[in-house]
């Protein structure tokens with residue numbers, strides 16, 4: 184994972200790099216570091232832990248000409264300061280930050296060690312710095328050294344590089360990890376995503392795999408396969424990358440409460456009074472497809488499961504696979520499924536691997552992402568945006584509801600059914616009611632926050648939705664939470680129910696309400712402490728939280744919002760780092 188940021192020119196580089204890193208911390212927060220050139224020296228500072236600790240050790244009165252910075256999600260080596268980036272080549276000429284994984288770093292390290300290079304860290308990154316040094320010593324050209332290094336290393340990399348003897352230039356190289364250039368009048372910038380740059384520019388250049396080059400003030404040179412290429416400027420809606428906490432204590436809370444407005448924006452983008460606004464040729468493709476195959480990870484996978492339920496009644500064979508599994512066993516039942524790749528970030532490495540397989544086969548893919556310009560968005564046959572705005576908290580909340588509503592609208596468009604729009608409106612009313620009553624959920628969490636294990640149970644759509652509820656509780660409240668279909672409990676898991684075991688039950692589907700209620704009885708009589716989330720028309724005395732009625736096929740999504748709050752408040756009661764849970768990162772760019 185990791186986030187990188189770099190800049191050259193006349194701007195407050197310290198402020199840009201540190202605030203840029205803070206915006207990229209969602210990509211990892213094990214350690215942070217910065218390097219900058221000033222008065223003929225390249226100065227490196229790095230710390231284990233968060234960017235705020237780095238901020239405290241970087242002097243305020245620096246005036247560098249060029250700088251790079253890094254926030255790390257550790258892949259190779261412990262999250263300590265010696266493994267933190269930037270890393271330098273042995274002679275100190277090259278200083279680099281890297282996002283990605285160098286798969287052949289061990290043999291390369293060995294080859295360099297035989298030639299006398301020494302290594303100060305356990306990372307796969309130092310090898311890049313030393314290869315640059317080695318190739319530069321032979322050719323005397325930095326660009327040539329970068330080209331040769333790109334050839335020598337296997338895996339993924341986005342690197343920003345300071346060459347000590349050229350303090351007014353910032354070099355870069357990229358393959359399979361995101362990197363974007365931003366151009367201002369008196370500075371040139373780069374970063375893993377637009378967020379660090381959006382306050383300074385709205386002129387961006389997307390880089391492709393294999394691109395390398397350098398930035399100066401007023402100058403961008405990009406090379407591919409040894410030849411200079413013309414920069415491709417892209418417009419970005421910078422508002423979508425801006426997000427500050429405002430009055431909120433945490434991004435997770437803010438993002439949950441943005442959900443109704445996110446859904447409204449989504450509807451405005453895909454529906455115009457009396458017709459849907461999806462790309463017609465994409466719809467035609469879906470209409471013709473015998474099979475639709477969803478590929479996704481985590482929360483996006485759970486949203487895909489709901490989408491599959493919506494699409495199946497159209498007579499489609501709809502599969503849903505976890506991207507990291509399908510990537511290594513890319514089966515399909517029909518020869519030509521249409522693939523739907525669902526991803527908030529659009530940069531999830533497992534999904535990128537799937538996309539490569541699909542593209543190599545000449546298959547058709549529809550990317551549904553929240554991130555314009557992301558790898559998955561750019562490499563798909565058709566691409567649709569979620570318009571959910573920047574999601575900063577590591578736990579996905581608003582994206583889930585946006586994904587579910589998007590897939591419902593898509594189904595409505597394929598079925599020619601505009602009634603779904605009215606149903607989505609009612610859902611938003613119910614969501615607003617939940618927001619207004621969030622303290623009721625806080626109180627449920629206050630009573631439950633000491634538990635270490637929880638079960639989430641439901642049937643049908645409620646079961647699928649409860650999977651997302653369990654995931655939220657695991658990741659932000661560190662509670663071991665498992666989701667089971669109500670009917671499956673008696674086939675084994677019920678053995679784990681003892682006095683006081685927390686069970687969160689979802690009841691919003693009238694078809695299965697009575698059978699899931701029976702399951703709740705079976706659990707209660709064995710000592711389970713039930714927290715039942717239900718809808719007005721299905722409520723029973725003793726239910727813990729009751730949402731307003733909406734169409735049954737959308738009601739479980741309202742319960743997901745309740746479970747998002749529940750996880751949030753559990754984490755709050757436990758005093759956990761809600762927006763940045765341990766071991767996680769927002770954008771999972773390593774397999």
Ligand code: F6R
Nearest residue numbers: 481482483526527528531578579
């Ligand atoms: C859960 C969460 C992760 C992501 C997963 C996929 O809250 O954030 O499970 O959903 O890593 O990420 P995207 O959707 O960016 O592909």
